[in-house]
Amino acid sequence: MNVAASPASAERAAGDALLSIRKVEKQFAKRPVLCGISLDVASGEFLTILGESGSGKTTLLRLIAGFEQLDGGEIWMAGERLDQTPAYRRQVNTVFQSYAIFPHLSVFENVAYGLRAKSVPHGEIPTRVTQALAMVKMSEFAESAPSRLSGGQQQRVALARALVNRPRVLLLDEPLSALDANLRRQMQVELKSLQREVGITFIFVTHDQEEAMALSDRIALLRAGRLEQVAEPREIYGHPATAYAAQFIGQTNLLRAVVRNGIATAGPISWPSNGPSGAATFSLRPESIRLSSASQGVESDDATAHFHAQIQNQTFGGAMDLLEIDCGNSHLLRARVPSPGPLAGPQEFEFVAGDAVRVRDGS
Amino acid sequence: MYSRAYKTAVTIPPLAWVTIFLLIPYTILFCYSFWSVSSLQVIVHNWNLQNYEQLFRNPLYLTVLLRSIRIAGAVTLLALLLGYPLAYYLSFHAAKRKDMLYQLVIIPLWASYLVRGYAWKTILGSDGVLNGFLQYLHITHRPVEFFLYSPFAVILTLTHIYTPFTFLPIYASLEHVPRNLVEASHDLGASPFSTFLRVILPLSLPGVLAGATFAFVLTLGDFLAPLLVGGPSGIMISNIVVSLFGAAYNWPLGAAISLCMLLLVVTLLFATERLERRFTIS
Numbered sequence: 001m002n003v004a005a006s007p008a009s010a011e012r013a014a015g016d017a018l019l020s021i022r023k024v025e026k027q028f029a030k031r032p033v034l035c036g037i038s039l040d041v042a043s044g045e046f047l048t049i050l051g052e053s054g055s056g057k058t059t060l061l062r063l064i065a066g067f068e069q070l071d072g073g074e075i076w077m078a079g080e081r082l083d084q085t086p087a088y089r090r091q092v093n094t095v096f097q098s099y100a101i102f103p104h105l106s107v108f109e110n111v112a113y114g115l116r117a118k119s120v121p122h123g124e125i126p127t128r129v130t131q132a133l134a135m136v137k138m139s140e141f142a143e144s145a146p147s148r149l150s151g152g153q154q155q156r157v158a159l160a161r162a163l164v165n166r167p168r169v170l171l172l173d174e175p176l177s178a179l180d181a182n183l184r185r186q187m188q189v190e191l192k193s194l195q196r197e198v199g200i201t202f203i204f205v206t207h208d209q210e211e212a213m214a215l216s217d218r219i220a221l222l223r224a225g226r227l228e229q230v231a232e233p234r235e236i237y238g239h240p241a242t243a244y245a246a247q248f249i250g251q252t253n254l255l256r257a258v259v260r261n262g263i264a265t266a267g268p269i270s271w272p273s274n275g276p277s278g279a280a281t282f283s284l285r286p287e288s289i290r291l292s293s294a295s296q297g298v299e300s301d302d303a304t305a306h307f308h309a310q311i312q313n314q315t316f317g318g319a320m321d322l323l324e325i326d327c328g329n330s331h332l333l334r335a336r337v338p339s340p341g342p343l344a345g346p347q348e349f350e351f352v353a354g355d356a357v358r359v360r361d362g363s
Numbered sequence: 364m365y366s367r368a369y370k371t372a373v374t375i376p377p378l379a380w381v382t383i384f385l386l387i388p389y390t391i392l393f394c395y396s397f398w399s400v401s402s403l404q405v406i407v408h409n410w411n412l413q414n415y416e417q418l419f420r421n422p423l424y425l426t427v428l429l430r431s432i433r434i435a436g437a438v439t440l441l442a443l444l445l446g447y448p449l450a451y452y453l454s455f456h457a458a459k460r461k462d463m464l465y466q467l468v469i470i471p472l473w474a475s476y477l478v479r480g481y482a483w484k485t486i487l488g489s490d491g492v493l494n495g496f497l498q499y500l501h502i503t504h505r506p507v508e509f510f511l512y513s514p515f516a517v518i519l520t521l522t523h524i525y526t527p528f529t530f531l532p533i534y535a536s537l538e539h540v541p542r543n544l545v546e547a548s549h550d551l552g553a554s555p556f557s558t559f560l561r562v563i564l565p566l567s568l569p570g571v572l573a574g575a576t577f578a579f580v581l582t583l584g585d586f587l588a589p590l591l592v593g594g595p596s597g598i599m600i601s602n603i604v605v606s607l608f609g610a611a612y613n614w615p616l617g618a619a620i621s622l623c624m625l626l627l628v629v630t631l632l633f634a635t636e637r638l639e640r641r642f643t644i645s
Binding site for chain 1 (some may be wrong): 546
């Protein structure tokens with residue numbers, strides 16, 4: 001298992017895990033899709049399952065919802081076996097990627113669907129539906145036919161339809177992927193504030209790492225059916241456990257280095273590293289590399305690595321420029337620096353040794 | 364876009380078809396229905412409403428017409444009761460057997476109508492398979508006569524023949540029910556049965572209507588099954604039309620009955636078409 005949870009999140013998960021996924025296995029036509037997934041989700045948490053398409057993230061969500069059956073392992077919710085409960089008895093609701101709004105029912109009836117199915121007292125239904133529609137700012141569309149709604153509006157109806165049931169866990173399957181960029185950003189903000197407002201546990205599936213970082217309390221990074229890393233966004237960005245995690249979440253430079261006597265060496269660059277000796281891979285974010293302010297001859301402290309490099313390419317990006325630099329032997333690195341004006345030829349660069357994070361390289 | 368000549372070229376064949384094979388014959392039929400047959404067995408072109416009067420005054424025609432409608436209703440109901448569960452099973456639960464079962468429903472359509480009609484004659488007759496079987500089991504001691512040559516035999520035969528026509532549109536509409544709506548319904552706490560009633564059935568109504576219309580209209584106009592297995596008590600309106608145009612030599616009255624049936628069927632098609640459109644959601 002490739003799970004490296006941060007101490008804080010591990011503590012929280014152990015404290016009051018609402019949902020507990022234990023050694024879950026799933027195959028499709030004998031092809032493994034999920035292999036030994038274990039994950040605890042705390043009450044009120046916003047957890048994102050992040051992964052490329054085909055990583056098994058939607059399958060994991062469908063297992064929690066009850067649309068697929070486990071081939072191994074268990075899923076528990078609040079001390080009860082969830083995986084042996086039929087989908088329609090689970091206190092879990094889903095916002096589908098394609099919204100799955102009932103086309104033959106009005107917006108109001110779509111939202112009321114779950115309440116009617118669960119025989120909520122008749123008098124209570126209009127109040128709760130109205131509240132739910134107000135929450136997603138869709139009150140004026142209550143009597144509309146779904147076919148008249150835009151994608152973003154259908155999205156809101158789908159959200160209201162799920163939340164009106166007051167589920168213990170809300171599952172969201174790439175709910176924003178069909179929206180255009182602007183609407184998407186707006187919905188991200190609304191989704192996050194909605195989650196804080198209702199205090200329901202959200203499990204959010206996406207392939208978009210920026211969306212994951214913007215929204216989540218924790219990210220569970222899934223790769224080919226296995227959990228790569230589960231941690232808070234800052235933790236996973238600052239201390240990626242694996243080369244894959246470092247590359248998938250944000251941009252990075254992977255330095256294949258050799259560690260000997262507390263010094264890591266990758267081509268012409270070396271820096272102090274107190275890990276075990278031997279071959280190792282380090283992740284160095286482009287923004288960790290900066291142009292040396294110090295001129296030649298000035299001694300710096302041990303914790304900073306210095307190196308020369310040729311500027312290969314400079315891309316102007318407003319406040320920050322992206323530099324492609326060659327440190328010799330065609331050892332290419334990317335650096336993101338505050339726009340320095342046009343640069344050319346050899347330059348001095350430096351980075352803080354601690355920013356080169358040793359990662360497992362399992363590829 | 365397309366040239367004028369091209370547009371004309373593609374419009375003419377269907378237009379010619381409709382004119383030659385539908386409009387002109389129906390116009391002729393329409394004219395006939397207002398003529399009459401003289402005592403010398405000659406059709407005379409004296410325009411009058413006698414045929415329509417006779418149609419409503421002679422209890423024979425009304426009785427047979429009502430019987431035809433009853434039989435068509437019964438066949439429609441049975442075809443729906445057989446076709447819907449079958450289509451539902453195939454669409455939602457058959458999994459790998461789906462293609463094979465679908466073929467099994469379709470294959471009887473390749474067999475000639477007459478073959479299927481005669482098959483029932485062989486099964487239901489007094490020396491037939493059913494009577495032989497019942498006597499072999501000592502359930503009956505003499506051949507049961509009422510199996511064959513009765514409205515019952517007509518209903519049975521036509522149900523067998525027209526159920527695939529009901530099955531097909533229902534199956535097509537069930538296949539079009541988005542499966543994520545079924546999942547959404549379960550997700551929102553509706554049991555499988557409740558999901559069927561509140562999502563699957565409403566969304567398959569256009570197919571049910573189309574299938575019911577097929578069974579009803581095809582049965583109403585059927586004359587071979589009553590001829591083969593109906594006997595005197597199983598006569599339907601089309602048999603009367605056939606005899607009026609044949610042995611009885613009263614084309615004008617036959618034309619009047621035909622037009623009344625046409626009116627009935629067109630009204631029905633129009634009504635179901637409107638209903639279907641109401642149930643179909645874009």
